[in-house]
């Protein structure tokens with residue numbers, strides 16, 4: 001950990017409020033890639049934030065960190081660009097679906113929960129969503145650093 005690359009600068013554009021000293025990975029589409037979400041110190045309890053270029057959502061509640069797809073389960077609109085992602089308000093403007101903080105549909109045509117992905121925290125506090133690893137919606141990653 002700790003080395004930097006061009007990808008860091010690209011990734012910074014993917015994360016609102018990004019911390020500056022993070023090891024970064026790709027900023028590509030929702031391709032099953034790992035998504036660097038920045039340092040856990042910038043993801044306090046209560047966070048629910050979209051990472052648009054990767055079509056994922058990072059969240060943290062009292063139990064820990066969790067990651068979800070930002071693709072609406074109705075017809076796959078990316079809610080980071082076609083809707084909104086904020087605490088208490090995951091909304092798809094395509095046809096009006098809404099989801100709660102854990103991705104459960106609460107309104108609109110969507111009937112399925114958002115897909116959850118595994119989240120890890122490195123020894124230096126870097127949070128990564130692993131889109132290749134689907135997990136139960138109740139899964140949380142406890143934070144032991146920062």
Ligand code: FES
Nearest residue numbers: 072074075092095
């Ligand atoms: S794609 Fe989201 S409500 Fe239809």
